[in-house]
Amino acid sequence: MKIQKYSKLFAVALTIVQIWTVKSHSINEGKINYDEVISTMENQLSQCRAQSKTQKNSELWTILSDIQQIKSNICDIDSKLKGKDEIIAYQEVQLEDKTKLLDFQIKETSKLRQEASDYKDQIQNLQSIITTYNTTNNKNNAELSKLALEYNRFNKDRGNEIIELRNELKQHELSHTSCIKLLDDNFKKCESENKTTIAEYEKKFLKLRAEADAVMEKRNIAESHAKECNSLSDEIRNKINSKTDELKKCIIKNEWLSTPTLNLSSSCLNLSAGVHEIQIENGKHFNVVCDGDGWIIIAKRFDGSQDFNKTWKEYMDGFGNLQSEFFIGLEKIHLITTLRRYKLHIFQEYDQLTDSTDYDDFRIGDAESQYELEEIGNRENDNYYDVLYYYKNQKFTTFDKNNIGNSGFNCASEGRGGWWYAENCQFRWNLYIKSILMKIRPYFN
Template sequence: MKIQKYSKLFAVALTIVQIWTVKSQSINEDKINYDEMISTMENQLSQCRAQSKTQKNSELWTILSDIQQIKSNICDIDSKLKGKDEIIACQEVQLEDKTKLLNFQIKETSKLKQEASDYQVQIQNLQSIITSYNTTNNKNNAELSKLTLEYNRFNQYRGNEIIELRNELKQNKLNHTSCMKLLDDNFKKCESDNKTTIAELKERFLKLHAEADAVMEKRNIAEFQANECNSLGDELRNKINSKTDELKKCIMKNQWLSTPTLNLPSSCLNLSAGVHEIQIENGKHFNVVCDGDGWIIIVKRFDGRQDFNKTWKEYVDGFGDLQNEFFIGLEKIHLITTLRRYKLQIFAEYEELTDSADYDNFRIGDAESQYELEEIGNRESYSYYHVLYHYKNQKFTTYDRNNIGNSDFNCADDGRGGWWYTKNCQFEWKLHGAKSQLMKIRPYFN
């Protein structure tokens, strides 16, 4: 009987241990209805107490105490489980909030990425604009440097010109002082001469008046005779000009017929450097200097051994040594440039720089036009000093023949030589101030 009772108690205890084991294993899993299990254990304990009223074994009470302790522990565990459930629920809420925040941040990050991509495109566009601006800025800087150089050179020239004007003004002041002194002396002399008697002056005045009347009468007669002579002279000049034109035509015709056709080149193209004889299309032939690149040298100055202050006839015919310094001659330049289109190239060496210019259509007129610079064309290269288009339509001038229009001042009087001078010589000062000068022409090709 005791064995059966102990067996039941042991079974109850074992059941409680199993329940505790299951309870311990399922703490973090599904919840169990602990109230129902506890009620079942209490019923079993009541049955055991009813069966063992007469026997109170110390071992049984120990087991019951253990069961009571286990019950108390179960209550503690249940309380802890409830606390953990609350913590888990709170953490689930927090996790949900964090998930929402994370999703919001993901969306914001996507927007920021898109904005960053847009900014990157804008930055690339701005970089392209900056590159284009830098290229334009570099070109502008180069042009600015070039203009600054020209401005500095121009200021240097203006400074020299101002110094010359100041010196001239100083000289004029000295001359003015001398003139004032001379005027004072003359005035004093006049005051001394005025001391002569008024009667003597009247007598001299009447005598001069009579002589003036006689001169006026003779002048009127002379003007009448001069008008008659002018009319006769006009008729005679017209006849002479007509005969001269006929004579020129006859001479040209005879020259054309009498000039033999020689097997000579018509220019310096394909000729070596040096002196060569050429024959142009009208049959004229003469020696020229070739530079080896197809150019005919028409002016060469480099050491000053040749005097260029020559007469009109010398400039027409040419002068100098073809092996050294020379001028080929206006008539030859006219004959060469009048039959086809020629380019002109000018080189000049100064103290501070070497300058050059190219023009694509150079032509001068004949003797009747005073070898006018009829055409110069377009400038093909940059030049600081040479602006030859200023001379277009100007006639050639030497110290003994002034062909400068509307000017009594001859720019060739200072010994610089002949040129297509403009009025007041305003563009020639630097060209003739060169240490060396070279002018050459060659046929124009597109």
């Protein structure tokens, strides 16, 4: 019976030891389930109480008291462990912050290392540049030394030249002194001779004065005759003026007329490219520019070297250089296009496009019609812009001769150049057109 009693006590003790072992192991792992431990102990205690209802003695109650004390100790340990868990959680947060700070510092360190590497490369480049500069500087110093030597040698040579020039200057001064002395002697001689000449001039002056008085008397008579001439009738003066105008027109029309040159072509047909003299059917002959394909170039502008803002007289006669930019002249164009039918080609170039137009019957009038654009015929190609459509039957206009109907504004002003302007003023020699080429040739069906 006693043995059985002690066996049960031994089993209870063994249970307590197992509980402590489990608890110690759980504490070491940091994973304690206190509720499970207490539940196990309570189950063991209940079994022990059931077996000991009839066998209550002091030893068993002592064991139970110890179990209660152990349970109380376990609660204290649990409380302490919770405090430690909080401390561990706080330390883990701090450790995480420190880890982030360390990562940031590592990144900044890497960045600084990269910058240091870049600075190192820059320093190496600068050192290379400095080396190159020093090399160049040494070369420049050598050149400067060489130039200094040449400068010193030049100064020495120049000093010798200055000395020679000073010697020559002294010689010139001596010669100048001699010349001055010679001039003084000549002046004195001349002064002596002039005294005699003055007396002779005084005699001549008196004679000329008497002659001048006689001339004044004749002048008075001439003025009297002039007043009589001024009393002529206005009709006679008008006739004289009319004849004078006719004479001027005749001179204009025949200004190129001279002794006819034989065996000259009347156009550029069958002539090579370049300047040729032609003779038209009425006998007049003058130089023209042929393009080598039968065309007579009447206007050419391509580089702005020739100013086209010219007077009426200049446009009538022509201007410019036949080898470069020029306008052949309205009178020549009239003479050429009057005797037979001519075709006209106009090529224009703007900043970003080109345009060409052909007309099959081009003709202008004479000076009396103000070189009116009498005919243009039909336009042979359907291109971007009909250049002459708005100007047919318009008179030619320059900045000093406005023939634009009743328009108060002169389209040829402000540097636009002469043209057969209408009121819209669309054509520009010098404003928008980059280059222009106008040429004519006989028309063939």
